[in-house]
Amino acid sequence: MNPTYVIGIDYGSDSVRAVLVNAHTGQEIAQAVHPYARWKEQRYCNATKNQFRQHPLDHIEGLETTVRRVAQNVPAEQIVGLAVDTTGSTPGPVDEYGVALALKPGFEENPNAMFVLWKDHTALPEAAEINHKARTWGGKDFTQFEGGIYSSEWFWAKIAHVVREDDSVAKAAYSWMEHCDWLTLLLTGGDLKTFKRSRCAAGHKAMWHESWGGLPSEEFLTLLEPKLGGLRERLFEETYTADQVAGTLSEEWAQRLGLTTNTVVAVGSFDAHAGAVAGEIEAYSMVKVMGTSTCDIVVAPMDEVGGKLVPGICGQVDGSVIPGMLGLEAGQSAVGDLLAWFRGVIEWPLRTLLPKSSILTPEQREALLAELSDNMMAELNIAAASVNPEESAVLALDWVNGRRTPDANQALKGAIMNLTMGTSAPQIFRALVESICYGSKQIVERFEQEGIPIKQVIGLGGVAKKSGFMMQTLADVLNRPIKVAESDQAPALGSAMYAAVAAGIHPDVVTAQKAMGNGFAENYTPNPERVADYQRRYEQYQAFGQYVEQATEQRAGEVAETELVDQA
Numbered sequence: 001m002n003p004t005y006v007i008g009i010d011y012g013s014d015s016v017r018a019v020l021v022n023a024h025t026g027q028e029i030a031q032a033v034h035p036y037a038r039w040k041e042q043r044y045c046n047a048t049k050n051q052f053r054q055h056p057l058d059h060i061e062g063l064e065t066t067v068r069r070v071a072q073n074v075p076a077e078q079i080v081g082l083a084v085d086t087t088g089s090t091p092g093p094v095d096e097y098g099v100a101l102a103l104k105p106g107f108e109e110n111p112n113a114m115f116v117l118w119k120d121h122t123a124l125p126e127a128a129e130i131n132h133k134a135r136t137w138g139g140k141d142f143t144q145f146e147g148g149i150y151s152s153e154w155f156w157a158k159i160a161h162v163v164r165e166d167d168s169v170a171k172a173a174y175s176w177m178e179h180c181d182w183l184t185l186l187l188t189g190g191d192l193k194t195f196k197r198s199r200c201a202a203g204h205k206a207m208w209h210e211s212w213g214g215l216p217s218e219e220f221l222t223l224l225e226p227k228l229g230g231l232r233e234r235l236f237e238e239t240y241t242a243d244q245v246a247g248t249l250s251e252e253w254a255q256r257l258g259l260t261t262n263t264v265v266a267v268g269s270f271d272a273h274a275g276a277v278a279g280e281i282e283a284y285s286m287v288k289v290m291g292t293s294t295c296d297i298v299v300a301p302m303d304e305v306g307g308k309l310v311p312g313i314c315g316q317v318d319g320s321v322i323p324g325m326l327g328l329e330a331g332q333s334a335v336g337d338l339l340a341w342f343r344g345v346i347e348w349p350l351r352t353l354l355p356k357s358s359i360l361t362p363e364q365r366e367a368l369l370a371e372l373s374d375n376m377m378a379e380l381n382i383a384a385a386s387v388n389p390e391e392s393a394v395l396a397l398d399w400v401n402g403r404r405t406p407d408a409n410q411a412l413k414g415a416i417m418n419l420t421m422g423t424s425a426p427q428i429f430r431a432l433v434e435s436i437c438y439g440s441k442q443i444v445e446r447f448e449q450e451g452i453p454i455k456q457v458i459g460l461g462g463v464a465k466k467s468g469f470m471m472q473t474l475a476d477v478l479n480r481p482i483k484v485a486e487s488d489q490a491p492a493l494g495s496a497m498y499a500a501v502a503a504g505i506h507p508d509v510v511t512a513q514k515a516m517g518n519g520f521a522e523n524y525t526p527n528p529e530r531v532a533d534y535q536r537r538y539e540q541y542q543a544f545g546q547y548v549e550q551a552t553e554q555r556a557g558e559v560a561e562t563e564l565v566d567q568a
């Protein structure tokens with residue numbers, strides 16, 4: 001019998017990667033990565049305003065390049081399935097055929113017609129309104145399965161923001177789609193009205209829940225924003241788990257990718273959830289998908305959780321990770337991004353002064369800059385690991401992109417304290433790494449306080465693979481062992497597992513995990529000598545966090561009062 005293969009396609013924040021794997025064993029045959037060209041230049045973004053938009057052409061170019069490259073390794077007819085996962089909530093406006101508005105004449109350069117990346121926080125006021133109205137409007141609190149606090153990172157807040165800001169987009173947008181749904185529809189070429197939308201995306205980010213018949217009611221949505229009127233019925237009622245068949249490759253895309261129209265395309269999902277599947281998640285494991293951000297994914301049997309609601313997380317959704325189990329999501333908005341921010345700060349003199357240097361040729365300057373930048377993070381890890389903790393009291397808060405969980409507050413900002421004349425870059429880097437670990441401890445504690453025990457912790461993603469220092473610190477801070485998954489491309493492998501089930505190779509996701517799992521590469525065990533010290537510093541982190549949060553709220557109150565006085 002000829003071997004069969006599946007392709008997992010993982011759209012991360014900065015790049016897309018595809019892996020071709022043996023559908024029976026999970027053995028990786030090929031992988032390809034494509035960084036988004038426009039995104040790399042940060043076109044359509046404004047970090048100061050927290051605006052991060054991605055052009056669909058970046059995604060289309062990446063799809064063709066990566067899938068073509070991996071597919072050429074085996075005969076096309078042996079590739080039986082593929083699946084896409086993306087970041088989320090990353091919604092974008094589409095026309096009645098599901099064409100992204102930014103691909104249409106007149107909208108090509110309009111950021112509001114593009115995908116609003118998960119880390120775009122321009123919708124802070126809309127999220128605050130959703131929270132206020134959900135609690136006071138007199139009807140159902142539609143945020144209850146989303147941790148009770150709706151975030152500016154999510155679907156409805158972003159749509160409300162864009163339609164308020166941009167009338168042309170509001171009028172031209174027939175509907176809106178999560179990125180994973182849009183790509184799946186693009187590949188299958190189906191009808192937008194009957195297209196199978198992702199349960200994972202809808203449940204965690206769009207307040208979709210079976211108990212109230214799907215999306216929040218029309219009444220609630222129009223109360224939030226009259227311009228949302230009528231959109232609900234142009235969206236969807238049903239949702240589907242990622243092991244289901246969304247369709248087969250369309251004629252056009254089979255040709256563009258070098259595949260056949262027999263290739264099954266599974267329903268889309270989010271990167272973290274697919275990653276957790278590849279990380280061999282099982283009941284009460286926490287899989288930490290550590291990339292630019294971190295998503296903490298937990299699954300639990302539905303009947304054991306019953307009606308329990310975990311407050312302050314990013315939702316609990318039937319089947320968002322493994323069909324038949326409850327998927328719970330939490331996370332931190334900046335992890336790799338926090339470290340990358342610091343690298344950017346200390347690279348500033350290099351980036352500013354090197355181009356002015358007359359000693360080197362332009363080519364030499366470019367090469368030097370690239371070399372220094374490439375090595376910077378690894379060197380900072382090494383230097384930070386050898387900082388004597390007794391000599392450094394530097395303490396940081398990891399909120400440079402707001403706090404995702406516990407208790408979303410994306411308006412919060414990062415902070416650093418206890419700087420002295422002796423503070424060095426590695427000491428600050430170490431404090432940032434520690435802050436990420438303390439933030440993670442708060443999340444683990446929230447789950448356990450709410451009756452969801454965390455029986456093991458598994459790490460995966462770029463940071464888990466590249467920073468042994470981070471993972472050891474995390475094990476020490478959490479005082480728990482941490483296993484790191486073998487796969488370098490775990491979300492893509494997870495999507496490949498979903499694809500293998502959709503294509504009928506495995507009967508369900510758990511069987512696919514067992515057959516296709518790549519196992520674990522590293523095991524970090526807590527250092528008993530560090531545990532007590534980190535516990536003490538964790539308490540300082542919590543106190544620092546409370547102080548900054550109170551100060552932020554007080555300041556926001558003062559600004560609101562001044563505005564009222566000015567208006568009067």
Ligand SMILES: Nc1ncnc2c1ncn2[C@@H]1O[C@H](COP(=O)(O)OP(=O)(O)O)[C@@H](O)[C@H]1O
Binds near residue numbers: 377
């Ligand atoms: N040596 C390192 N130590 C810690 N973080 C790193 C290191 N090298 C890269 N990173 C971080 O890893 C992140 C990318 O991880 P990856 O999983 O590839 O990303 P994505 O979230 O896009 O899937 C970046 O934010 C980068 O800052």
Ligand SMILES: O=C(CO)[C@H](O)[C@H](O)COP(=O)(O)O
Binds near residue numbers: 013014087271272
């Ligand atoms: O919240 C998410 C999933 O629910 C995002 O997809 C995620 O935080 C972005 O991930 P990455 O760190 O891989 O860029």
